[in-house]
Ligand code: NAP
């Protein structure tokens with residue numbers, strides 16, 4: 632029997648990689664798409680509804696995590712074997728502007744799905760993956776962070792995700808639902824949203840290289856993150872739901888870099904050497920050869936409370952799931968740069 636997987640947030644970075652992964656595994660995939668006034672399907676281009684070449688099947692369903700009745704109807708209609716809950720207002724800085732909405736989607740949205748699973752009589756059938764996050768560790772209490780590290784969230788986003796994390800644990804313990812939290816550290820790719828720091832840098836620096844943009848305006852470039860490739864991380868999500876017992880797992884590379892390191896590396900690959908001058912909001916990144924200012928600090932990108940340091944220990948996932956990232960940090964950067972250079976070239980040719 633073909634297994635059915637429901638993916639919420641299918642139009643997002645992870646959703647697009649996971650949908651392809653599940654189709655390659657021969658699943659019937661119900662990809663939940665929310666209604667938007669302009670198309671949100673760019674990451675799913677080339678994925679047509681219906682039976683795929685390998686016999687797997689793709690269905691698009693309209694859904695929104697703020698609507699309980701809609702979620703319940705989808706669960707009742709498809710009776711999925713697996714639900715991957717990736718949908719979220721996922722921008723940490725924006726969560727300070729729309730805290731209530733972020734709580735609705737990222738916190739209560741998870742509850743709505745789990746209640747829907749229970750209400751549809753699927754508690755013993757449907758396995759559930761929750762997209763939890765390293766943002767939960769926030770003001771970190773231990774270095775590196777692992778499953779047992781205490782949480783200390785620092786944003787409305789992380790607080791909403793904390794509610795979802797514990798709801799997932801509670802539904803596992805209270806109702807025996809096979810529910811897992813993937814506590815994922817930052818993962819990036821050419822499909823990453825353009826406002827997140829890595830993609831903002833690869834997109835901006837390649838546009839600068841081709842004369843389409845003058846400079847990059849950045850926030851706190853000394854924040855440190857553990858950056859992996861999204862393709863590896865969706866493989867980890869899949870593995871979590873194929874185990875004999877549900878559990879929570881950290882996925883991380885264990886390597887850490889600052890946004891400043893990322894800027895220097897990307898510009899170096901594009902043949903610029905950044906020299907830093909000044910400090911605080913007056914700091915500037917200058918190209919040694921031309922003397923041009925390539926990077927400026929703009930406080931608009933600062934957050935009211937910041938997460939300065941994230942670095943994960945994924946020993947449990949590596950041991951129990953056999954999870955191992957295929958990409959290195961350098962192959963991630965190369966992948967993003969190659970994509971964004973081609974994009975900037977197309978943009979230039981169209982001008
Ligand atoms: P993303 O690119 O921002 O994708 C978010 C997805 O959620 C999009 O498909 C979006 O739809 C959808 N969505 C937003 N609000 C919704 C709503 N009210 N109802 C239904 N769908 C809604 O995020 P991502 O990077 O792929 O991350 C996937 C998940 O993992 C998120 O839950 C994120 O919080 C979490 N996470 C991400 C990382 C990371 O580093 N990427 C790390 C840890 C955890 P539209 O396309 O219409 O906007």
Ligand code: G4F
Pocket residue numbers: 721722723724763764765766815816817818826827828829831848849850851852854855856890932933934937938939941
């Ligand atoms: O790329 P970011 O916006 O990602 P952030 O805040 O770490 O959140 C991402 O990863 C989380 C996992 O840890 C996910 F749960 C979440 O959904 C999202 O995918 O920012 C990374 C760091 C921050 O400290 C930020 O202050 O980069 C710093 N930064 C410096 N300048 C900037 C900028 N971030 C952005 N977005 N834009 C800047 O100009």
